[in-house]
Amino acid sequence: MSYSQLSLKSGFPRATLANGIGRYIGQLQRVTLKFCKNHGASRGIRDFIEYDLINYAKENPGVVVYVKPRRHRGPVIKAEYLNGQTHWICCRKFSREDIIKYMELVRTQSFDGSTLRLRKFWHTEFPSIQGPWTPFTFRDPKLNITEFPNAELGKCIKTEPTATEEIIELFKKQQIEEKSIAQLEE
């Protein structure tokens, strides 16, 4: 996934006015359908107005729906949300189904998702309840009364074998090999 779009804003998940804590409030404030009565590019939006708009307005009493015919101009859906943002969608040559989908999207979202890249997918006001992790969590409580510098604790942890150990291992291996060869020869 590339985040190479430098002009794109990034942010964190937030909800407008603590939405959902008491009850859910639909975040779409008003939506304006702009279209031309003659042009073919506005065909889908005209169909939507003819068949679906009344139901849409009835099902969403919290949304103000405006219809704005304008001569020889491209069809547009303009949505305004409760947080003050506006969302402008060009609907040129969209079918009726496309318009239905976009009207649903506008209804369900609280901001235009394409304008913001989320950096985190979780937001909390209480980051830790049992206390954040420190280097001393889950350690032996004996550490509280030990005196530092401590020879035992301050010792270097060796992960790799020393040269002496390597040679001893090689010697052992050699002996085993010799023994097996001798057995084979018998």
Next chain:
Amino acid sequence: MVSLINFSRFLNIGMQTCSKKVDSNFLIKQPSIMCQTLLIAGIRNYRKIKGVPRSIPWIDKKPDYQTEVINTTKEDAKIAADVCEQINEQIAENKTGRLFAIIHLAGKQHKITESDLVVVRGYWPPQPGDKIKLEKVLLVGGTDFSLIGRPILNRELVSINATVIDKTFSQTITHFRFRKRKQYRRIHFFRIPQTMIRINAITLNGKVNRKLEVEGLDRVY
């Protein structure tokens, strides 16, 4: 079989005679090659890091079904019962404080507490305004205790309520594939569905470590 072994012996003798012929530089190099083979064979494991805890001592490791389970003593049982009793007291007196939980939601695990926001990515049917109950609870914790599910907690013990508040799509993501000198380039654009939920409440119902006579009555329709 005998012939095979003999063959290997011939090879060995051949090797020895060859090594006698070549100059001493080759012989010096041999030990390093041996070391590499030793590394691969994993013989170097004879020295291990000591004193660095690899796991939390009081949380049991994954059960190995081949091993025998050691019977707990009466003292252990009493300690466990006492702890459960203390937790039950806290629950009864409503002194648990703020609870947190780890839930399994749409294929991912989230650590949540009350009034958190979680964004679920990918196709997920719930619509804004829906109130949902999250039932895959892997862990619930307060300030003084943690209840760990095996793998999930009893869904009648914990109830986590959430509200869906927002459903949108992510920013447009570009997926560009290109092979040099092969006249091949494809650009795909896509947006991932994002659903935001608000955690309303995490509550413990009833007592810990109690076996109910009848379970699952909430599922009888």
